[in-house]
Structure formats: structure tokens, C-alpha cells
Amino acid sequence: MAASVSEFYWLMAPGGVADRAVQQAPFQKTNIVSGRRRTSAELSYLNKSTSSMLRHYRAKHENEVPDTPRINSASRKQMLDEALLNFILMDCQPLSIVESEGFKELVQVLEPSYVLPTRKTIKPMVAKKYEEERERVKMEVQQAVAITFGTILMLK
Numbered sequence: 098m099a100a101s102v103s104e105f106y107w108l109m110a111p112g113g114v115a116d117r118a119v120q121q122a123p124f125q126k127t128n129i130v131s132g133r134r135r136t137s138a139e140l141s142y143l144n145k146s147t148s149s150m151l152r153h154y155r156a157k158h159e160n161e162v163p164d165t166p167r168i169n170s171a172s173r174k175q176m177l178d179e180a181l182l183n184f185i186l187m188d189c190q191p192l193s194i195v196e197s198e199g200f201k202e203l204v205q206v207l208e209p210s211y212v213l214p215t216r217k218t219i220k221p222m223v224a225k226k227y228e229e230e231r232e233r234v235k236m237e238v239q240q241a242v243a244i245t246f247g248t249i250l251m252l253k
Contacts, residue, residue: 177211182222192216192223 184190194200195213204213214222238244 174211177208178214178222181214182219182226185219186223186226192219195219 181195185192185194193216195216201213204211
């Protein structure tokens with residue numbers, strides 16, 4: 098993930114990583130290391146001005162697409178897949194909703210590391226959910242003491 102401007106301000110702030118590096122060796126070029134990545138360029142930091150670093154960041158890194166980590170936990174992904182499936186089934190949404198740009202953007206904002214399943218992946222999930230619900234209803238009917246059916250006839 099690319100560092101943000103605020104992260105660079107933090108790095109360059111008095112007492113920050115770059116400031117400590119300069120205090121240790123003020124006339125040497127310094128490699129700035131953030132928590133996530135190391136810049137490949139060596140930047141001179143002699144006058145304690147942040148403008149060079151910010152110019153470098155804006156020119157080289159600001160438009161980078163942040164490489165968000167994938168969901169590590171299989172249970173988290175399974176929970177999100179289940180929630181998506183329930184959304185599609187309960188609200189009678191078409192399976193193609195996962196391909197809509199607006200929906201993709203919404204999911205990206207809510208959970209940036211979640212990779213939406215494709216329409217082809219969702220189709221067997223719907224079939225599996227149908228079979229599970231069918232078995233659940235079948236068990237309820239078998240365990241029921243009494244079942245009442247009724248109709249309403251409207252005669253003129």
C-alpha cells in the first residue's frame with residue numbers, strides 16, 4: 098500500500114523517522130522506510146524541509162492504486178460471501194449485481210480487501226442454499242404435529 102501524505106508528514110515531522118536519521122548522519126543520503134514499504138530512491142534531507150519529499154511522493158506515489166491485502170481469514174470471506182448471498186436472495190437481486198460498477202464501488206468502500214465472487218461462482222452457492230433451505234423445511238414439516246392448509250374462495 099502506498100503511504101499517504103499524512104504518513105509522509107509523520108515521517109518528516111520533528112522526531113519522526115527521517116528526522117532521527119538526519120540527526121544521526123545529517124550529511125548523508127537517507128533511505129526513508131515506512132512501515133509498509135521502502136522507497137527505492139535515496140533523497141537528500143539536509144535542510145529539514147519536507148517539500149522535496151512531498152514533491153517526490155506526489156510525482157511518484159500519489160496516484161498508485163493501494164495494494165490492499167487480501168482477506169486472510171477464510172471465515173471472514175465465508176461470512177461476507179454468505180451476507181452477499183443473503184442480500185441477493187432476500188431482496189430478489191439479479192446475480193449480475195456483482196458485476197455492476199456501483200455495487201463494486203460500494204463493496205470496495207465498505208471492505209477494500211474483499212474480492213467479490215463472480216456470477217458463475219454465485220450460481221452454485223444459490224443452488225446449495227436452496228437445497229439447505231429445502232431440507233430445513235422438510236425437517237420442520239416432518240416434525241410438525243399438525244399442518245393446516247386453507248384457501249379463500251371469492252365468489253360473486
